[in-house]
Amino acid sequence: TLYSYGSVLLLTGLSFPLKDSSYVSTLSVKLLFVSCRAEEIPLKILAHNGLVGRLIGKEGRNLKKIEHETGTKITISSLQDLSIYNPERTITVKGTVEACASAEVEIMKKLREAFENDMLAVNQQANLIPGLNLSALGIFSTGLSVLPPPAGPRGAPPAPPYHPFAVSMTSCLVSPFQYPEQEIVNLFIPTQAVGAIIGKKGAHIKQLARFAGASIKIAPAEGPDVSERMVIITGPPEAQFKAQGRIFGKLKEENFFNPKEEVKLEAHIRVPSSTAGRVIGKGGKTVNELQNLTSAEVIVPRDQTPDENEEVIVRIIGHFFASQTAQRKIREIVQQVKQQEQKYPQGVASQRSK
Numbered sequence: 001t002l003y004s005y006g007s008v009l010l011l012t013g014l015s016f017p018l019k020d021s022s023y024v025s026t027l028s029v030k031l032l033f034v035s036c037r038a039e040e041i042p043l044k045i046l047a048h049n050g051l052v053g054r055l056i057g058k059e060g061r062n063l064k065k066i067e068h069e070t071g072t073k074i075t076i077s078s079l080q081d082l083s084i085y086n087p088e089r090t091i092t093v094k095g096t097v098e099a100c101a102s103a104e105v106e107i108m109k110k111l112r113e114a115f116e117n118d119m120l121a122v123n124q125q126a127n128l129i130p131g132l133n134l135s136a137l138g139i140f141s142t143g144l145s146v147l148p149p150p151a152g153p154r155g156a157p158p159a160p161p162y163h164p165f166a167v168s169m170t171s172c173l174v175s176p177f178q179y180p181e182q183e184i185v186n187l188f189i190p191t192q193a194v195g196a197i198i199g200k201k202g203a204h205i206k207q208l209a210r211f212a213g214a215s216i217k218i219a220p221a222e223g224p225d226v227s228e229r230m231v232i233i234t235g236p237p238e239a240q241f242k243a244q245g246r247i248f249g250k251l252k253e254e255n256f257f258n259p260k261e262e263v264k265l266e267a268h269i270r271v272p273s274s275t276a277g278r279v280i281g282k283g284g285k286t287v288n289e290l291q292n293l294t295s296a297e298v299i300v301p302r303d304q305t306p307d308e309n310e311e312v313i314v315r316i317i318g319h320f321f322a323s324q325t326a327q328r329k330i331r332e333i334v335q336q337v338k339q340q341e342q343k344y345p346q347g348v349a350s351q352r353s354k
Contacts, residue, residue, distance in 0.1 A: 043093040043100040047111055050249065052076060052089050054114040054259040055107060062110060070103040071095055080200065114259070183240055185327065186219075186268040187247060188228040193256045194218060197231065197247060204250075212243035228266075237331075241324060248320040262319045269314050269327060273306040275337045279314065279330055290329055296322035298330075 047055070056063050056076070067074050072095035081089070093103045189197065198205045198218065209216045214235030221229060233243050248263050257263050271279065280287050280300050291298050296318030304312045316326045 041095075041097055041100060043104060045091040045093070045104070045107065046088045047091055049079070049087050049089050050118070050253045051111050051114040052091075053253045053255045055091075055110045056255070057259070058255060066103055066106045066110075070099050070106065072099045072103040074103065074107075182234055182236060183331070184270065185233045185240055185244065187231045187233060187244060188266045188268075189231055189247065189251065190256055191221070191227055191229050193251055193254065194229050196250060196254045196256070208243060208246050212239045212246065214239035214243045216243055237328070240327070244324065245320055264317060264319050265323065267316045267323050267327065269316065269330065270307075270309075270311040271314055271330065271334050272337075273304075273310050273312045275334050276300055276302075276304075276312055276314075278337055279333055286333070290326060294318065294322045294325040294329070296326040298326055 054062075057065075063074055063076075066072070072093050074094075075092045077090040077092075079089075091107060093100050093107070095103065196204070197208075199207070205216055205218070212235065214233055216234075217232045219230040219232055231247065233240060235243065244267070248265065251257060251265075252263050278286070279290075279298075280302070281289070287298050287300055290296075296316050299315040299317075301312050301314070306312055314330060316323050316330075318326065
């Protein structure tokens with residue numbers, strides 16, 4: 001579809017013939033500013049910030065390569081222009097019509113490759129949490145929609161969205177009138193990523209806390225040369241999911257990890273020392289099954305000294321979906337033990353667990 005607004009042409013659609021065999025293919029709306037008298041015509045492309053980092057490449061290599069091969073000058077709008085309501089950045093390409101067309105093709109190849117990689121990862125990992133509706137939760141700053149849920153039996157309409165934490169959150173409730181239990185997760189991020197998480201004057205971390213409904217704090221560095229910093233996230237299960245998801249996504253889009261590399265972080269959760277054995281299982285069976293199910297590395301202490309609350313730290317290392325699934329499964333085990341202890345006297349419970 002083509003609309004004309006004076007000197008501005010607004011193009012939408014999957015493909016549009018620009019010149020000869022060159023096409024303007026788009027993930028979002030593109031603005032082409034045309035001036036018949038000018039030899040150089042700026043082409044402006046709107047692209048989601050979650051894809052732009054991989055377009056730029058490490059140290060700007062991808063962008064420089066496109067500029068060199070097409071003879072164009074490419075600039076990208078500042079991160080400061082972004083907000084929760086405006087997640088897109090403007091890519092401006094300057095050059096001749098032919099040069100802009102060539103650059104546009106290369107830019108769209110990179111954006112589409114990044115988009116397809118994201119969708120592949122989402123569709124592969126979403127199965128780890130049954131019925132996960134990422135679009136509804138909006139955890140990723142990319143905001144990229146996932147594929148619609150499959151139809152029901154015999155072509156029936158898809159089932160209504162399933163809340164990923166319906167079971168876990170319900171099990172956390174003491175009574176129907178109380179809020180879900182507050183959880184504390186310590187997430188470790190690269191030291192150089194702290195500024196991106198905090199944002200200018202703390203704007204990003206405040207926005208993230210409001211979005212997730214969680215308390216998010218960055219602990220002081222333990223030394224001058226530490227490679228990681230601890231992010232302390234406090235909130236109910238859904239808030240944890242949103243906050244951690246956004247942090248993983250932010251590290252990906254800001255190129256703190258290789259574009260083709262999964263973001264894997266270490267998370268620490270505390271569990272009662274009396275429950276650690278149940279998480280491990282007989283001969284390590286439970287923890288091994290947990291690792292096979294989630295693809296996360298789960299390290300449960302066998303001889304760690306409990307803290308003042310009689311709790312020990314369980315370490316979870318993996319990509320976002322793996323880490324989340326492992327956290328939820330461990331919380332479920334802890335909850336089951338608590339319910340068992342409440343249901344049976346201590347002596348009876350200890351006999352039943354043998």
